Amino acid sequence: MKFRKDINGLRAIAVIAVVFFHFNESWMPGGFAGVDVFFVISGFLMTGIIFKGIENDNFSVLNFYISRANRIFPALAFLCLILLVFGWFYITPLDYKALGKHVASSMTFLSNVVYWKESGYFDAVSHGKWLLHTWSLSAEWQFYIIYPLVLVSMRKFMSVKVMKATVLFGTILGFVFCVIATYKWPNPAYYLLPTRAWELMVGGVAYLYPIVLKKERKKILELFGLLLIVGSYFLISKDNPWPGYLAFFPVLGSFFIIQSQRDDSFFTGNIVSQKIGMWSYSIYLWHWPLVVVIYYFSLSDKFIYVGVFLSLFIGFLSNKYVEGVKLKSSFSSFSSYLKCKPVYILLGVSVCGSGVFFTNGFEYHYSDAVVVASNESINRNPYRCMNDHKFPCYIGNEKNIKAIIVGDSHADALTTAVAHSVDLKKEGVIALTMSSCPFVLNLMSTKNGDKCYKENARRIEYLESNYDSVPVILVSRMGAYLYGQSNPQRVKDISDIQPSVYFTKPYTKVEDLLYDELKFNLSLTVDKLLINHPVYIVQPTPEMRKNVPATLARNLLLDNGDYDLSIDYGLYIQRNERLRNLINEVSIKKNIVVLDPAPYLCHNDRCLAQIKGRPIYYDGDHMSEYGNKLLTPMFKLVTEKNIN
Template identity: 50%
Template sequence: MRFRKDINGLRAIAVIAVVLFHFNASWMPGGFAGVDVFFVISGFLMTGIIFRGFEQENFSILKFYVARANRIIPALAVLCLVLLVFGWFYLTPLDYKALGKHVGSSMSFLSNIIYWRESGYFDATSHEKWLLHTWSLSAEWQFYIIYPLVLVAMRKFMSLKAMKATILVGTVLGFIFCVIVTYKWPNSAYYLLPTRAWEMMIGGVAYLYPLKFAENRKKAFEWFGLTLIILSYIFISKENLWPGYLALIPVLGAFLLVQAQRNDSAVTGNVLFQLLGKWSYSIYLWHWPLVVLSNYYSIESAIFLIIFSVFIGFLSYRFVESNFVNNNSVNWISIGKPLIICLFVIFFSTLPFNDVYLNKFENDGFFDKNVDIRNDWFYPKESETIKGVDINFVEGVGKENVLFLGDSLIQQYYILTKERSVKNNLFFLTESGCFPVSGFKYRGGHDCHNFMWLEKIINEVNFSKVVVTGNLDQYLLRNDNFIERHDGFLVSLDTIDGKEELRRRIIELFNILSEKTDKAYYIFPTPKGDMYDYDYLGRLELLGNGSKDIAFPKNNNVEYKEFIIPILNEFDVEIIDPQQFLCKPNCSPFYNGYRLTHRDSSHLSASYVAKEVHYLDFLISN
């Protein structure tokens, strides 16, 4: 197949969008759709390679895999090794362990599955994961593994014409499946191959069903496709569920631009786009770690880092990619090289777990005492179901029933049920990330369903006391946190005043509680902020600025209190403010020497709660 300058230029359009979005989302809110454009290109090229082999009756799966491995693995391996060396000196032990895990998953092309499984409430934010962007490489490689095997199997009993029709039908069905899954399980839809395969398959459709146009029609198709891509970059944002039906806009745009076949286009064929397209894979590899680096050390020079991404991408292409990319011969050397490189890097990804590395911190107070702080959390799964609602029940020695209602800010106190003598029967109705009123959606897109059926619990169990808390910060200034159900789908109520709707639903909650329970309590959030976070303090420690004598004033939570206190006063709800007990007189992230009070920036560690927290004892212990 002749070199397609238009496709090479399309790569540049995709990588520019991704880089701009990652360095500053406001510059190109939908720039992440550049990945979807890459998928279309990959599907087109891979389908072309496979079907030309079928037509010439010389297709080799082994040769296909070797070519893909030589294209992807060497540059990725170099990036991973550089990050491992950097991390040895400049990352905290917990960050380095996470990096080692992610290097191993990236080199084994399972990182999309790992990041999907890590997409829970407590995991490090995306800007702390050095190889998060490799999820797309993993999804693509999984497609490379499965796609030719399926096509070779189909070729045994189908004609090429029937195979082409099957791919077309499969693409349509894959898109419908993607739309459904995106609304029901958005995290799964984003990361996993089954909901992304149609984007690569539509590239295959572009190869199998090429459209023939006159030159003026080609230009119209090119510009229409380009317009769709640019519109998706500008008007779609991370607030939209993705991929879903909206992904059809950039995908269709890439499809049309490929179909236009304008190899002499001034848009895609200019010198700059041709160079960026040639370096696009390496630019994509290196730009994201620079984004994380800027976040890690608060570097604000985005323009410089973008230019540096292009420069280091050029170096990677010149000295790594170009030495492997055209090596498609099948022999022991061509097979062994990428395999050995891959195994070599996977072996070094175990460094963060090695005693040689861990001994560096053996006598260090901060790192030694907090090595497992991220795992210092205790909240088991629900133990009972009442009227179809999952709830955690702890039986006490008395007859009083107490309901703990809220998000992870109430879950953090569950350890007290194991550390204190339980007097009352305790019920924990909780859901991470969800303020305890009906109709909210969690940041990942699912509804906070437990609280939709709170009245079932209240009517079934006679509660003498109820304790409520929740993180309002992520809701106060947002209008898109409310949902309603229509035929199994979640629909955002984007036109409402979010703050007023929140107020209305909290009043509704306390109306129910005041009617059905004897006494209600509201717990303000525990002290929070970067100054409590292991990563932040660990970086200070690495730079020689750490101190166990750090102290700072209480956080007044002015906006939070101005919003919630008038509501609570209407219902005579008793307020418990943890800062009054934990900050005497100032707040500190440490207790017992260098031991941290928090497992992250906003949640207390289970060890600290068990030893130091007593303001809920009157509800729990004797």
């Protein structure tokens, strides 16, 4: 196809937005929509190549695949190899193993499926995934594989005109499906092709139905398109469901810019836009690993600016010396396709990544101390009560239940500590746990909302009808409701929260309203439980505010001398003073027992993060299976009825 300066400049507008968002989302809160702009561009170019070939009766699906592979594989493979070498020296075993899996899935263009199964795109844990951004390349490649096959098949029984109309109709249906799926299945909707295909097909529609305009009207159309795209970058944020109906705006903006066909545009035709557009693929590839470097090694904010500069510079080098390598894209016979170099690049790098994965990150090349620290992050509840959505989750002898633990992921982390307080051959315990759902009736989780509300209704109904007189142990990270996940104030303005009808006094401080709301609903929960059960409430466990296994393993690997991750006991009390007071108030008023983990986890004015080099947490605030055993004596006070 003829080189389009406007499309090349549009690439620059897309990649700069993505780079700015990833390095500092406050710069451009909706910058992730740059990926949607890329999708439209790809759809336009691919549709043009395929339809021209079909109309000229010389389209080859294999040659199409090879030309795409020549364009995409070398730079991606080079990045993956560099990361594998880097990881050998600087990445901890489990993270290196994960990198191996992600390299293999990225090279085989399945990474969007892998990341969908692992976590949400905007989740904090995703910042440690070195190839997270390749999800979009995988989605594109899946489109490249399917799209030409569908079009070639369609051509066998319909005219080109009908094919064009079918693409248009399919685009509309795809958008409708995307809107519905984003609300019903938000995580898969973000990553997977079925909800993204319409964006690529919009680009196809731009090729199939070009708009002919006068020069002045082209300028207006381009400006309107730019406003839609740039407006999306600043008015949309990761808090909005995505892609959904909001993706229509940057996609439509891209459509308008392509339709305006302005090669002399000030916005897309200038030298800066042209250079960045030319380097955009390599910039996109390299910028995210640089973001992860800053996150992974806890570098200061000033490295953000270094990272942006390096993204551009390495993107330039990669474009010139890696993307610039010319590879053969057409072959005379089927057997000659065996000489296709991208196939061997794919296989070679995929095998390297798979080798790293299946050897647990070549675990043998690390010191024992690093391996022990790293592996604690997967030393979690073996009964998988929460992960497998078991309700109820029985542990031990189901016919002789001695205790029921109820709560969120913090309860799940302490489940085996309760289980080990009984003889599991003769006795048993039950866990009713769900992530991000503290067991406090009528308390809406900021993350799970209605889902949590319904789960608590199910739990209280179960407890009211089963196992009378069996102790119920409440474990929940209620501090997340009071303070937020990392203890900044959860709600910024008093007008942002709707207090319960039970509160009529005026509130001027958000924290006071939240405190009263939590205390009231916790008291209500305890009242309902006390009808049939003894009730015990566990005070909050100390939180380290950093991933203990990953940080300790990394510090040991880099030999930086920072091996004690414990915190001052006074700091733990300071962070949790209001919550501890609230729990004590409720316990005194309702005459129930409070279990305090601090005496078991804190010694000599320090709350421990590890014991003899082994972490007692599997992240920053959940007890690992090694650590939660420290609390078994506390739970024995309940199961052996040594406390009243």
